[in-house]
Amino acid sequence: MPAALTIGPLSLASRVLQSPMADCTDLPFRLIAREHGLTLACVEMVSANSLARANRKTLEMLKTIPQDRPLAVQLLGSDPATMARAAAAVEGMGADLLDINLGCSVRKVVKNGEGAALLREPGKVGRILRAVRRALKRLPLTVKMRKGFDDESGRQAVEIAAISELEGVSALAVHGRTALQGYDVKADYAAIGAVKAAVRIPVIGNGDVFSAEDALAMAAASSCDAVMVGRGGLGNPWIYRDIDLALAGGGPKAAPPNPAERRAVLLRHLDYEALHVGERLAALNMRRIGAWYTTGLPHAKRLRTALCLADSTAAARRLIEEFFDRLGIQGPAHGLAQ
């Protein structure tokens, strides 16, 4: 199949990516997403400082298995030398792509001058990218940024994009909101288009893509080369194929997942959590994951409350099975996918 998206040496058959999301895009999430058509997946952001200190929790966040490829790792930080050391460590771990976070707007991160705060410091971004590029032997380098820190015109993103291209970045992901804007402001696809018009490297649009129709609207408004799904992928791994089909210009529209499929995939997600993240954390994670897959179903709130009291994955499984049984929704026999 001809590549639909090329990022440096990486040839991807799909023009749909999943954004990194803290506490969400862990190994089980990525495995489920890949089974449903996602090609390139990304680990949630990891702090370059913590990685340089070989912090145990940070190393756990980078846990992967051979099926979890191709894999991107996103770094958060602001000191060029530390970022370079962390980049070399990521390359040494066998990742396929390194991404730099210029979008995180969490107060503590911004106060440290990291994430989206760097959008106000183009000179520093240039120094970080140069140091990281030099530290990498083979990995393509990408940047994920917002359209600006505070400037709603989108000019900050265009400036950072030009610097990124100059420093050897292979692709850019642009989230069409400023760091000061909350999620109730609609993502600005024209700002993504302005970045696309300013550079020759691939531009990946991000923000408010919850359906194939949203992806088509973003592509039409911005001429972006690929679409990055964020919250729209939580509990909805079917979205990747839907969007790919739509971007490829049609074919039959993928059928929406039926409730039995929803049950089966949620239980498989639980299996992967139990297998890969450890029993205690897996049971905790199921509160969030159970809610993703059952939103909109009758009595979903009751399930969410019950999952908060489940202290094991076995208990979480029982609650989920009872929930779907009560709705008369049976699934195919669950178990790990072969």
Ligand SMILES: Cc1cc2nc3c(=O)[nH]c(=O)nc-3n(C[C@H](O)[C@H](O)[C@H](O)COP(=O)(O)O)c2cc1C
């Ligand atoms: C819970 C949560 C965690 C996130 N974590 C990250 C992260 O680690 N790195 C990052 O670049 N963006 C992160 N983001 C931002 C998303 O990747 C994405 O850019 C943003 O949600 C816009 O896309 P959407 O409107 O499709 O959700 C996070 C967003 C949410 C809601």
